[in-house]
Amino acid sequence: xxxxxxxxxxxxxxxxxxxxxxxxxxxxxxxxxxxxxxxxxxxxxxxxxxxxxxxxxxxxxxxxxxxxxxxxxxxxxxxxxxxxxxxxxxxxxxxxxxxxxxxxxxxxxxxxxxxxxxxxxxxxxxxxxxxxxxxxxxxxxxxxxxxxxxxxxxxxxxxxxxxxxxxxxxxxxxxxxxxxxxxxxxxxxxxxxxxxxxxxxxxxxxxxxxxxxxxxxxxxxxxxxxxxxxxxxxxxxxxxxxxxxxxxxxxxxxxxxxxxxxxxxxxx
Numbered sequence: 001x002x003x004x005x006x007x008x009x010x011x012x013x014x015x016x017x018x019x020x021x022x023x024x025x026x027x028x029x030x031x032x033x034x035x036x037x038x039x040x041x042x043x044x045x046x047x048x049x050x051x052x053x054x055x056x057x058x059x060x061x062x063x064x065x066x067x068x069x070x071x072x073x074x075x076x077x078x079x080x081x082x083x084x085x086x087x088x089x090x091x092x093x094x095x096x097x098x099x100x101x102x103x104x105x106x107x108x109x110x111x112x113x114x115x116x117x118x119x120x121x122x123x124x125x126x127x128x129x130x131x132x133x134x135x136x137x138x139x140x141x142x143x144x145x146x147x148x149x150x151x152x153x154x155x156x157x158x159x160x161x162x163x164x165x166x167x168x169x170x171x172x173x174x175x176x177x178x179x180x181x182x183x184x185x186x187x188x189x190x191x192x193x194x195x196x197x198x199x200x201x202x203x204x205x206x207x208x209x210x211x212x213x214x215x216x217x218x219x220x221x222x223x224x225x226x227x228x229x230x231x232x233x234x235x236x237x238x239x240x241x242x243x244x245x246x247x248x249x250x251x252x253x254x255x256x257x258x259x260x261x262x263x264x265x266x267x268x
Contacts, residue, residue, distance in 0.1 A: 114217025
């Protein structure tokens with residue numbers, strides 16, 4: 001399967017919606033809905049030949065479209081950075097296992113900042129018995145209480161900042177807020193992890209001046225995407241429903257869309 005994405009906002013929204021509706025066999029309302037999110041945005045999940053045909057039709061309508069494999073790269077395919085060092089020539093990333101990835105500044109294609117979120121939402125049905133004069137009168141004192149039911153909702157969210165760096169040879173490194181050692185920043189180390197991630201991104205950006213830099217995934221990485229499996233799970237008992245959402249896959253696929261868009265010249 002392939003995921004079809006639009007990587008730039010269309011110049012004419014109505015014309016773009018009509019082009020997508022005609023090419024994908026959608027109603028105009030469905031096409032508008034799929035084009036509504038900020039790009040890069042997924043608009044379809046199709047068999048490879050149908051996905052390629054849709055991309056061709058959308059490009060003929062002057063839309064910046066591409067298709068990526070549904071088995072997109074994740075952290076398993078990247079160097080997960082534990083520590084890093086840099087000089088005027090480039091940057092060296094070292095993983096927890098001790099493996100190194102060395103990239104010269106001129107070979108850095110893109111630096112992306114993002115956030116991935118994990119949410120847990122709970123709906124709990126609570127029953128309570130209260131003394132009820134009305135019930136007692138109606139039942140002649142046989143029943144003195146009334147049972148009431150209410151639904152209590154609660155939610156928790158945790159987020160993790162990430163920096164993704166893509167090299168010209170296809171290599172990729174990921175610096176995650178919970179894994180990287182900020183001591184590499186030396187005197188510039190900040191009192192908060194957020195400040196340190198900002199400083200790391202600045203250092204990398206200053207070194208790789210010719211690389212594409214993007215912060216959209218700080219917003220877009222938080223949202224669950226359509227057409228992706230495994231991003232949400234739900235469990236239920238007689239009294240509670242627990243819904244867990246993880247946007248890691250959303251961030252990964254959007255990062256791959258941006259990388260391929262750069263290779264194809266769709267963002268230049």
